Amino acid sequence: DAGVTQSPTHLIKTRGQQVTLRCSPKSGHDTVSWYQQALGQGPQFIFQYYEEEERQRGNFPDRFSGHQFPNYSSELNVNALLLGDSALYLCASSLEGAAISNEQFFGPGTRLTVL
Amino acid sequence: DQQVKQNSPSLSVQEGRISILNCDYTNSMFDYFLWYKKYPAEGPTFLISISSIKDKNEDGRFTVFLNKSAKHLSLHIVPSQPGDSAVYFCAAIRVSGANNLFFGTGTRLTVIP
Numbered sequence: 503d504a505g506v507t508q509s510p511t512h513l514i515k516t517r518g519q520q521v522t523l524r525c526s527p528k529s530g531h532d533t534v535s536w537y538q539q540a541l542g543q544g545p546q547f548i549f550q551y552y553e554e555e556e557r558q559r560g561n562f563p564d565r566f567s568g569h570q571f572p573n574y575s576s577e578l579n580v581n582a583l584l585l586g587d588s589a590l591y592l593c594a595s596s597l598e599g600a601a602i603s604n605e606q607f608f609g610p611g612t613r614l615t616v617l
Numbered sequence: 618d619q620q621v622k623q624n625s626p627s628l629s630v631q632e633g634r635i636s637i638l639n640c641d642y643t644n645s646m647f648d649y650f651l652w653y654k655k656y657p658a659e660g661p662t663f664l665i666s667i668s669s670i671k672d673k674n675e676d677g678r679f680t681v682f683l684n685k686s687a688k689h690l691s692l693h694i695v696p697s698q699p700g701d702s703a704v705y706f707c708a709a710i711r712v713s714g715a716n717n718l719f720f721g722t723g724t725r726l727t728v729i730p
Binding site for chain 1: 623659661662717718
C-alpha cells in the first residue's frame, strides 16, 4: 500500500516563474492538505481540498492555488515566484469522516528553490 | 502569530535515559494535539496524539501529557534510543473546524549512544 507520494522531489526555479507540484494521497484517503515548511520552521498550512473544492485556506496570497482531481490527487500551483517561496512543500492526506480523521499522513515533500 | 510553540530548538539525551519534549499553545479552542517525528528527507510521521478530554496517553515508550490549564503538553520517551534522533513537531487542531494542523517550530532530539 503506497503512502502519500509527491513529485518532483526537488525543483529549482527563478523569480517570477510559475511552478506546479503534485501529490497522490494514501490509498483510501479523500482529503488533501498542503503545507509550506520554511527552513527552521514548522509546517504552515496553505489550504485543504475535499471533493475537488478548496475547503479551507491558511494565510497565503492568491499566488498560491490548487486543484483536486476526481481520483483525489492534487496539485499546488504557485505563480510569480518570490525568493521567499523557497521551502519544503508537504502534502498530507486524510480520510474525511473517519473516527480519527485528525491524523494526517505526510508525503516526503518537494524542495523548491527560487533563485 | 505562532499559536503552537516549542521553545527548545534542540535536546541531547543519553541512550536509555528519558527525553522530555515540551510544547505550549495559546489558542484555547484547540482540542486535539499530536506529535510528529521527522527524519531528514522524509515527511513528518505521526507518533502519538491526545484529546483535550484526557491528560495522559501512552503508547509503548511514548507518553504524552496534557495540562489544559497551563496550555502545555509534553512528550516523554523512555527509554530513549539512538533511532529516536529526529526532529519532533508538536501540532494542534480544532476538531470542530477543518482538519488543518497548527505546528510548532520543532525540537531536534539527539540520543547519544
